[in-house]
Amino acid sequence: MPKCLNLTLAGIVACLVVGCAVQPKPTALRHMGNVRTTAYTHTERGGAHNALGAHLSGRHVMSAASDWSRYPLGTRFRIATTNEEYIIDDYGVALIGTDTIDLYKSSRLDMKQWGVRHVDLDILQWGSEEESLKVLAPRCKNHCVRQMVSALEKKRGKTVAQQTTRLRSL
Secondary structure, rough: HHHHHHHHHHHHHHHHHHHHHHOOOOOEEEEEEEEEEEEEOOOOOOOOOOOOOOOOOOOOEEEEEEEOOOOOOOOOEEEEOOOOEEEEOOOOOOHHHOOOOOOOOOOOOOOHHHOOOOEEEEEEOOOOOHHHHHHHHHHHHOHHHHHHHHHHHHHHHHHHHHHHHHHOOO
């Protein structure tokens, strides 16, 4: 009986240790210094939904907007000074042609307090240019969307040309 009790106690302790373990922060793929950021909130013109139709997120991983030809849909990053994590799931007309990232803030006060800041970012996962194109393609009637699509297609053309050149050299 004491052996059974010892095993039970050891099992409980093991479960507690595993349950209380802190998950490590994902490691950065790339560090980007001095990135211009601004802030927006759901009460502005774009409303409470991101470009995918989902609610803007102000939780653990928060929503952010960018020019998807610069920071594609799905790009996850952490602000080095605050450890806040964001994912690019939105875009904005004022961001097209810029390297600015617009951070979602859950209140107007938080948005105003953020203002414009230049911050260091740790890129945790680079987004998908293909997914960006899939979302943007049906919206090409909009001039700004056409600009992003054109820039993404030029990038894709360069990538295909680079791959073809590499294959020919083999």
